[in-house]
Amino acid sequence: MKQYRIVILLILSSFVGFAQTKTASIIEDFKPSVVNQPGQEYPKVNSQGYARFQISAPEAKSVVVSLGLGGAKGGTVLAKDQDGYWRGTTEGAMDEGFHYYHLTIDGGIFNDPGALNFYGSTRWESGIEIPAHDQDFYALKDVPHGNVQQILFPSKSTNTSRRAFVYTPPSYHKDKDKKYPVLYLQHGWGEDETAWSNQGRVNLIMDNLIAEGKIKPFIIVMTYGMTNEVKYGGLASFKIEPFQTVLVEELIPYIDSNFRTISNQANRAMAGLSMGGMETHSITVNKPDVFSHYALLSGGIYKPEEIEDKSKLKLIFISCGSRERPESVQSAVKTLKDAGVNAVSYISENTAHEFLTWRRSFKELAPLLFR
Template sequence: MKRILTLMLLAVACSGVLQAQSGHSSVRVDDRLVLPGKRGELNVRNAMWPRLLPGNRMEFRIKAPDARKVQIDLGRKYDLVRNDDGEWRCTTDSLTPGFHYYFLLIDGVAVADPASESFYGCSMMTSGVEIPYPDGDVRFYLADVPHGDIRMKRYFSKTSNAWRRMFVYCPPGYDTSEQTYPVLYLQHGGGEDERGWANQGRTDIIMDNLIAQGKATPMIVVMTDGNTSDFESELLKDCIPFVEKNFRVKTDRDNRALAGLSMGGIQTLNVGIPHLDCFAYLGVFSSGWWANRTPFGGGEDSEKYYRMLQDHKDEYNVGWKQFWISMGGKEDIAYNNCQIMMKRFDGIGIRYTYFETPGGHTWPVWRESLYHFAQLLFR
C-alpha cells in the first residue's frame, strides 16, 4: 500500500512538472501533446523549446514572470512578448543552415539558455541552435561509415608553466594499424578554446565522411588552445613535440599542416610564415591581418611578415603546397582586412587559393572551409 501511494504521488508530481513546462501553449489532440515544428537538435534532454519551424525559423518560449524585458541575441536581437502567464515568446527570421550561438538577454544581462546545451564561445558559455542543411547535403551529419574518435589529452606546457589540454582526432583504424599519419593543427577563433572545432565544428564527422568517400587522406587533426601569451612557442615547443611523442605521426614538413579561423587564422599566418620549414600547408579561414593599427594591439606587426614574403617570394611559392584562404562573403567581419591582405600578396607575387561562401563570420562558414581544405591536404 505504501509503495502504491508513493507511485501515485510521483505521478502527480510529474504531471505538475509537465503542466509547468507547457503552460497554456500546448494543444491536445486525442490526449496527445501536439507542439509546433520539432524540438531543437541542441536542446537539453526533455526541453521542448526552442523549436524548429518550417522555413528554418526558431520559436523560443521562456518562462520568466519577474523579468521586465527578454530578448534572444542571434547576432540580431529579437524582442520576446510576454503573455499573462509570464511566458515570453518570439519567432526568428529564417536562419542559415548550421550552428549558431545565441544568448538570452534578461533585463539586459546575457545568459545561457538553460534549455540548450552549452558551448564556449564569445568568451562565455553560450547556447546554440543547429539549423538543418538542405535535403541531400549530408556532409556534416553522422553516416554509416567507419568512425574515428576525438581524444582529450592533457600536457604540461613549459611556455605557459601550466597544465593544458588538446583534442586530437584519430581517423578510423588508427588503433588497429601500425601506419603513421600526417597531421593538421587546427585552431579556433577568439573567445573560443580547444573545444570549438570538436563541438561546434563537427571535425570528426567531417573527416570521417571525407575519408570514407576517399576525398581526404586519413590524418590526425590536433585542436589546441590558442589562448596563450606566446602561441608560437606553445605550438612549436609544447604541442607538436607532445603529439609526435604520443601519436603515430609523420614528422616532416610535407606531412604537417596548420590552419585556423579568425584569431586562429592570424596565428596561422604569424607562425606559418616564419616557419616554412615546419608546414607545407596553411589554411586561413575568415581572417587576415588588421589593415590598420588598432587600440588593442592589432596591425603593427604585419609588415614584418610582408617583408619576409617579399624577400623570399620564390621559396614560399615553391614550399607551400597549399596556401588557402576562405571568407564568409562580404558580411564576414574579417572581409575588408582579408581583401587588403590579399592585394598585398598579389603585389608581392605570392600565390594562394581563395574560396568564398555566404554566411558571414559563423561556424557554418568554418565547417565549409574545413570540408574543402581537408580535401587538398597530403595528396
C-alpha cells in the first residue's frame, strides 16, 4: 500500500514540481523560512521538509496556499482558528530548496505577507526555502564577497535603457589591472534579471567557490532575456533574433568597454536555465565566434551536427533535476562525447524544474569554465 502511494506521488510530482512523502508523524521543530520578511515568524519549515502557514484574514471565507499536494485541492487548504488566523501544514514533505508560491484568498491571488517576493511567473511571488542537506555551498559565509552591480546599458535596437546585473569577484576592486573572463547567464520564462541572484544565490555560490580555490574567478552578466512587444508576454511570440542583437551587439560591447574583461571568444561563456537554456542554445549555435563554453540547465540539449567547428568549442555542459528527464540529458551528452565534443552532464538528485537544480548545476559548471 505504501509503495503504491509513492508511485502516485511521483507521477503527480512531474506536474506540481515537487514530490511529497507523507510520514507517520510531523516533527515539531518548525523554524521561520530563511526567505521570510524581516522579523516574520511564518511561513515555517521543519526538518522533514513540511511547511506551515499562518495568515491573518478574520473575515475571509477561504485561504489556500498553492504549495502542497496540488491536484484536486489546489494546494494546502488552511483552516480558520478562533483567533481569526488561518493555519495549515503541507500534507507531505516538500523537495529541498526554493519554491515559489502564492495564496488564494476568497478567489483572489495574493502574496503571503510573511514571505519575501521573487520574480517568477511574470509576477513577484512569495518564496519559501526548504533547507537542503547540501545548503552550505550557497550559504552566506565569512569569506570575501564579490559585488552584484546593477547597470543600465543603452540599447539602440529596442530604444531603451536596459538593466543587467554584473557579478564581479572579490578581487575585482583590489587589483585594478587584472582582467576576467565573462559568463552571460540567463533566467527562465516568467523570471527576469534578478532571478539568478535572488533565487539562485549565484553570487554566494561564486564567493564560496572562489574562497575554496575551486574556480578561476570570472565575471557574470545577467540581463532580461525577452524583447517582444508585450514585454513580459507569452513564449509563443518569442523570437531569438531581437534578444540576440541586444546581447551580442549591445550588451557585450558595453560590458567589454566598462569592465575589465578578457574580451575574446575563448574567455566568453553563455549559460541559461529553462527558457534561458533555449536562448543559450540558439545564440551559441548562431554565434560560434562569440562564445566558447555553452551550458543548458534544464533547458534542452545540443546535437553534434549543430556544432559547425569543434575546434572553437571548449565545453558543453547539460544538466537537469532527477525529477525532470535525466535520461535525455545523459544520452545527449554521450552522443556529443562520441562525436568528439567536450561535453559534461550533471543530474541534481531529488529535485525538479526548480532553483535547487540550477544552484547545484551552477556549482558543477563553474569549475569547468575558462580552464
